[in-house]
Amino acid sequence: MQQLTETQQWLLFSAVKIAVVFGVVMFFVAYAVLVERKVSAFIQDRVGPNRTVPPFIDAIPVLGRFLKRLGIFQPMADGLKFLLKEDFTPDYVRKVYFWLAPAITAIPAFLTLAVIPFGSQLGRQPMVIADLNVGILYTFGIVSLGVYGIVLAGWASNSKYPFLGGIRSSAQLISYEIAMGMSVVPVFMLVGDLNLSKVIAYQSGSAFDWMLFKQPIAFAIFMVAAFAETNRLPFDLPESETELVGGYHTEYSSMKFALFFLGEYANMIASSAMMVTLFLGGWTPLWGGTPASTIWGGLVHIGWFLAKMIALMVVFIWVRWMLPRFRYDQLMDLGWRVFIPMALVNILITAVVLFIRH
Amino acid sequence: MIVPRQKLTFWERLYLPALWGGLRITANHFFRTAVQGKAVTMEYPEQRWVVPPGYRGAPYLVKDQDGHTKCVSCQLCEFVCPPKAIRIVPPGPEGQAADRPNAEKMPREFEINMLRCIFCGFCQEVCPEEAIFLMKDYSFTAESREELLYNKEKLLALGGVHQDTIQKWKQKQVEADAQETFPVARS
Numbered sequence: 048m049q050q051l052t053e054t055q056q057w058l059l060f061s062a063v064k065i066a067v068v069f070g071v072v073m074f075f076v077a078y079a080v081l082v083e084r085k086v087s088a089f090i091q092d093r094v095g096p097n098r099t100v101p102p103f104i105d106a107i108p109v110l111g112r113f114l115k116r117l118g119i120f121q122p123m124a125d126g127l128k129f130l131l132k133e134d135f136t137p138d139y140v141r142k143v144y145f146w147l148a149p150a151i152t153a154i155p156a157f158l159t160l161a162v163i164p165f166g167s168q169l170g171r172q173p174m175v176i177a178d179l180n181v182g183i184l185y186t187f188g189i190v191s192l193g194v195y196g197i198v199l200a201g202w203a204s205n206s207k208y209p210f211l212g213g214i215r216s217s218a219q220l221i222s223y224e225i226a227m228g229m230s231v232v233p234v235f236m237l238v239g240d241l242n243l244s245k246v247i248a249y250q251s252g253s254a255f256d257w258m259l260f261k262q263p264i265a266f267a268i269f270m271v272a273a274f275a276e277t278n279r280l281p282f283d284l285p286e287s288e289t290e291l292v293g294g295y296h297t298e299y300s301s302m303k304f305a306l307f308f309l310g311e312y313a314n315m316i317a318s319s320a321m322m323v324t325l326f327l328g329g330w331t332p333l334w335g336g337t338p339a340s341t342i343w344g345g346l347v348h349i350g351w352f353l354a355k356m357i358a359l360m361v362v363f364i365w366v367r368w369m370l371p372r373f374r375y376d377q378l379m380d381l382g383w384r385v386f387i388p389m390a391l392v393n394i395l396i397t398a399v400v401l402f403i404r405h
Numbered sequence: 406m407i408v409p410r411q412k413l414t415f416w417e418r419l420y421l422p423a424l425w426g427g428l429r430i431t432a433n434h435f436f437r438t439a440v441q442g443k444a445v446t447m448e449y450p451e452q453r454w455v456v457p458p459g460y461r462g463a464p465y466l467v468k469d470q471d472g473h474t475k476c477v478s479c480q481l482c483e484f485v486c487p488p489k490a491i492r493i494v495p496p497g498p499e500g501q502a503a504d505r506p507n508a509e510k511m512p513r514e515f516e517i518n519m520l521r522c523i524f525c526g527f528c529q530e531v532c533p534e535e536a537i538f539l540m541k542d543y544s545f546t547a548e549s550r551e552e553l554l555y556n557k558e559k560l561l562a563l564g565g566v567h568q569d570t571i572q573k574w575k576q577k578q579v580e581a582d583a584q585e586t587f588p589v590a591r592s
């Protein structure tokens with residue numbers, strides 16, 4: 048370790064961090080699907096996945112049965128199913144774009160995670176892959192790329208419903224991207240820096256220093272916009288299986304469909320992580336915190352970050368069953384005529400308060 | 406009829422009451438199912454639905470109390486069966502006699518194709534011997550189509566013994582026996 052130069056160390060640690068974050072996110076995607084299925088089932092008075100179990104685990108007396116009922120092994124079965132199913136490409140699609148679209152949807156979601164500080168320090172390494180000075184701008188730049196995949200999928204499917212889904216998706220993302228971008232402006236006005244690590248440092252006093260309490264309206268707008276951006280209910284108009292039979296992914300099967308799925312969940316994770324960073328104090332525990340000096344302290348901070356993120360993911364899943372889907376005109380109305388003015392007023396108020404204070 | 410659209414109050418238009426209502430209902434259901442374990446679903450292969458009396462399940466052949474086949478291969482059910490699921494091979498002139506006294510014949514082979522059967526109950530309606538009944542079975546699975554061709558042995562085994570209150574042929578036997586010893590008292 049000591050023989051390596053500065054650059055080599057940086058490369059090594061970055062590679063390790065990327066590998067670990069990617070692994071953790073893939074794990075989260077798989078188990079977010081399980082949690083989604085379980086929570087949905089419980090809300091609907093059902094039991095949810097409780098059958099899948101490898102035989103050697105099933106043989107364990109009490110624990111095996113418990114794990115089986117919990118559905119721990121369902122994601123593995125799902126993954127296997129996605130790999131083994133027939134990958135059908137209809138004759139009439141535009142093949143190249145049809146194959147390209149799922150990848151384009153999945154990649155931006157992962158790229159966003161690069162700038163998120165998911166912990167304070169582990170040893171002397173800051174727990175963020177790329178500590179950009181323009182972190183939030185990078186995020187907004189990348190997140191909006193995700194829509195290309197969906198629009199491309201809708202168009203390349205060469206069929207009416209996917210096309211409508213793609214169109215809706217683009218309109219929806221463009222309008223909510225504006226509201227989202229504007230909603231976080233007050234946060235950065237308070238912090239005075241676009242670097243996400245600085246945003247967390249600003250919130251690290253105690254739980255009452257969190258942006259959630261200083262900018263509740265910004266948080267509300269950001270959250271709703273995040274729902275719209277990730278195509279989650281009640282804003283899942285691009286897919287809306289009741290009207291558009293699945294929307295942009297109607298023509299997709301097996302692994303290509305799984306990539307869309309993965310993209311959606313990775314997006315959920317990314318926007319949860321973003322919300323935790325911007326509004327919920329990131330890795331700071333409830334009573335405030337300084338960057339950890341020990342390895343254990345660093346791990347605890349990562350744990351706090353993950354706990355907050357998981358809580359937000361559960362909210363994502365929960366809201367699905369709380370509200371009916373918006374009508375399309377209501378959706379656009381909400382985005383343009385409610386959230387954008389609200390965000391603008393919020394910026395104004397923050398500016399005035401800051402002006403008076405200084 | 407035109408239902409006038411209700412004017413929402415400002416509080417309602419904030420969307421917060423709807424949010425709160427949704428949260429409350431879903432949280433209640435979540436708590437009830439996840440914590441108290443009150444799921445309303447039935448876990449099918451382990452728990453089975455108890456069908457009400459009179460349920461029209463799969464048709465099986467029954468035996469009488471003495472363990473005899475009740476079917477006399479009259480072929481009415483085969484004739485009436487709308488999807489032609491029943492196939493009866495009668496014993497023929499030199500065939501095996503019925504295994505119970507006083508009945509003429511019994512089927513050599515009796516087959517119901519459960520893939521075709523529509524559980525209509527016509528066979529039960531038409532049977533003069535009350536030998537075929539729609540039982541409470543509603544779930545058969547098999548790994549091949551052949552497995553779902555139920556033959557006579559299988560149908561009889563599944564049908565079991567029917568506690569027949571009338572016992573038609575036994576009564577006929579009693580009547581016939583009585584005729585042998587002609588009642589003397591003819592006043």
